[in-house]
Amino acid sequence: xxxxxxxxxxxxxxxxxxxxxxxxxxxxxxxxxxxxxxxxxxxxxxxxxxxxxxxxxxxxxxxxxxxxxxxxxxxxxxxxxxxxxxxxxxxxxxxxxxxxxxxxxxxxxxxxxxxxxxxxxxxxxxxxxxxxxxxxxxxxxxxxxxxxxxxxxxxxxxxxxxxxxxxxxxxxxxxxxxxxxxxxxxxxxxxxxxxxxxxxx
Numbered sequence: 001x002x003x004x005x006x007x008x009x010x011x012x013x014x015x016x017x018x019x020x021x022x023x024x025x026x027x028x029x030x031x032x033x034x035x036x037x038x039x040x041x042x043x044x045x046x047x048x049x050x051x052x053x054x055x056x057x058x059x060x061x062x063x064x065x066x067x068x069x070x071x072x073x074x075x076x077x078x079x080x081x082x083x084x085x086x087x088x089x090x091x092x093x094x095x096x097x098x099x100x101x102x103x104x105x106x107x108x109x110x111x112x113x114x115x116x117x118x119x120x121x122x123x124x125x126x127x128x129x130x131x132x133x134x135x136x137x138x139x140x141x142x143x144x145x146x147x148x149x150x151x152x153x154x155x156x157x158x159x160x161x162x163x164x165x166x167x168x169x170x171x172x173x174x175x176x177x178x179x180x181x182x183x184x185x186x187x188x189x190x191x192x193x194x195x196x197x198x199x200x201x
Contacts, residue, residue, distance in 0.1 A: 022069065022113050029063045030110075031070035035181050039066065044185060047192035054195070056121055058110060072118075073111040076184055080105040080126045086173050097135045100173045103128065106184055123187045130183050134173045 032048055039045070049064035052074060059072060081104040088098030106124030111117055 026069040027071050029065050029070035030059045030072040030074055031068045032066045032074040034066045044188060047188050051191055056110060058118060071113060075109050077107045077109040078104050078180060084129055098173055100132050101129045102175055103130060124183060132175050132179050
């Protein structure tokens, strides 16, 4: 009997390794994986806690934390991305400014400590178009007409004005990760405000 009990314990630990590694203090908490910079935005953190702890049954009565060990993990999820329209207008002899319209389904996915998807909370409807503004420059091709041009590949240039790959995407008229997270942030604030008006908090 003692040998059988030991065997059962070993099998349980093998099947559920992450549960065995979960610290005691992590039980009863849910962790939200937030982007850099959000930790300095207390209002958005309060909004996330209020929304998730009231709208997701699994997270009710659970303690909120971010980027930490917890019983549940919450991650931002983007799907059904579509590029709807992109237009540009010349502003100088070698530059354009334009707008890009796109859409996506944005949700917050809830996982257990074994990274198994349990449920999700949709925040952004794919039917609602988003918009970014961008600018780009081009180099004239020698010997061609003035209407023929090639886009500057800013990713391969040592341009001190480009902070990261997101700047390159934005200047090519494509939404960057920061743009996507800004849409999430704005939507979270709207939902939070509506919940307070409806006295759900």
